[in-house]
Amino acid sequence: MRASNRLSAKGAAALGPGKYSDGAGLWLVKDESMRGKWVLRVTVHGRRREMGLGSFPAVSLAEARKYAEAARAQVRGGLDPIKERQRERREAARNLHVLKDVALDAFETRKASLKGDGKAGRWFSPLEIHILPKLGRVPVADIDQADIRDCLAPIWHTKAVTAEKALSRLAICMQHAAALGLQVDLQATVKARALLGKSRHREQNIPALSWKDVPEFYASLNDGTVTHLALRLLILTGARSGPLRFLHESQVHGDVWTIPGETMKGRKDATPDFRVPLVPEALAIIEVAKAHAREGFLFPSVRKGVISDATMARLMERRGMKERPHGFRSSLRDWLAETTDAPHDVAETMLGHVVGRSVERAYRRTDFLEQRRALLARWAKHVTGQSGQVVELVRA
Structure with missing residues (x-):
């Protein structure tokens, strides 16, 4: 009698309930319904294992022999075919992650x-x-x-x-x-x-109002509405619109506005809070804005939350202006460069930019608060139509 390939495809289909060996550990197990399953018996590391190879007749005799030989090859290689199949299924499942x-x-x-x-x-x-x-x-x-x-x-x-x-x-x-x-x-x-390939797109700067034209625009923001007040404070402080729109009464202590570090662009939660000095003109605007406050936020929207950046931009758009609110930061920076002797680090810090490498910042503990206050005081004189001389700064 042959040690393997004892069954035939036609004979397997005609067999009744029972267990039938094809040899070399491959068995066909059939039940009363004449259906069955293929089972391979192998010895792995001295332990007998039974491995299912699929149902009969969905898996043919030829396929069962093919699967059985592959499993035997794994055993000869010192592997457990059952564990290998489980591992392959886990890998397949992982690779199905969309x-x-x-x-x-x-x-x-x-x-x-x-x-x-x-x-x-x-x-x-x-x-x-x-x-x-x-x-x-x-x-x-x-x-x-x-x-x-x-x-x-x-x-x-x-x-x-x-x-x-x-x-x-x-x-x-x-x-x-x-x-x-x-x-x-x-x-x-x-x-x-x-x-x-290389993008054909050319980066365009946000249009900004010339610092010489800022006083005229500032003067036109005179109706005391939330939008006008927000734009005025935006111009005076040089802040980004995000932190300004979410300005809360609890962030103002005396003549300093403290912006939470995690809300600063390009910064993470570990970044220290950023202090913005408030000159008298800015403090006056905050006092007026308190009358509009809702849940402590000084610049609420009509319905819920705070005003959007688009609200301020639309005001400028309706006036036929191409400039946008964010551009006032450029106006301030140009004014600093052209009319003051502000050191680079001070001027960049005024806009909330991170200056220097990490080691340099670790040793520099100042945020130039008083130097920035002096500069913003002169900037306030400029935007409100007053004159001012070049500010001499105390170097840190």
Whole structure:
């Protein structure tokens, strides 16, 4: 009698309930319904194991023999075929993770390093808008440079900044997938960039009003509304619109406005708070704004929350101006450069910019508060139509 290949396909189909050996450890086990299953008996590390190879007749005799021989080969190689199959299934399951799930998990992991735990959505939105609609349901293991190129090509030259953000966020997601143990191509985004080529987009600065024209505009903001008051304080302090729009009464102590570090652009939660000196003109505006305050916020919107950046921009747009609120920071910076002797570090700190390398910042403990106060006092004289001489600063 043959040691193996004892059964035939036709004979196996005709067999009744029972256990039938094909040899070399392969068995067909049939039940009363005439259906059955294939079982392979092997000895691994001195221990007898039984391994299912599929149901009968869905798995044919030829297929069962093929699966059995592969398992025997693993045993000869010192492996447990049952554990190997379990491992392969786990890997297959991991590789089925789609990009959307990985992206959400990556976002959750990074929230602690984002402003406000990423609630504004700016980190995730490039992925959500430009990547996930096309690739969100694709397993990360299947994503290659061609997929990424086809996804970003429509905006690569027209929305270059957004496309770059989407690509960098996707690279982070691919790295996150690799850290999860998924098989991904970590060079896919790099190769996609090569396929996309150099962007034809040219960065344009936000239009800014000349510092010489700021007094006339400032004087026109005279109706005491929330929008007018917010724009006036924006001009006087040189602050970004985000922290200003969310200015809360609790942030003002005497003649200093303390902006929480996590709300500063490009900064993380560990960054110290940023102090803004408030000159008399700015303090007067805050006092008037308190009459409009809601839940402590000095610049509330009509319905809920605070006014949007678009609210201030629309005011300028309605006047036929191409300039935008953020441009007043440039107005201030140009004024500093052209009419004062402000040192570079002081001028940059006035705009809340991080100055110097990390080691240099570690040793420099001053935030130039009093120097900035003197400069903002003169800036206030300028924007309110008064004259002032060049300010001599005490060097830190």
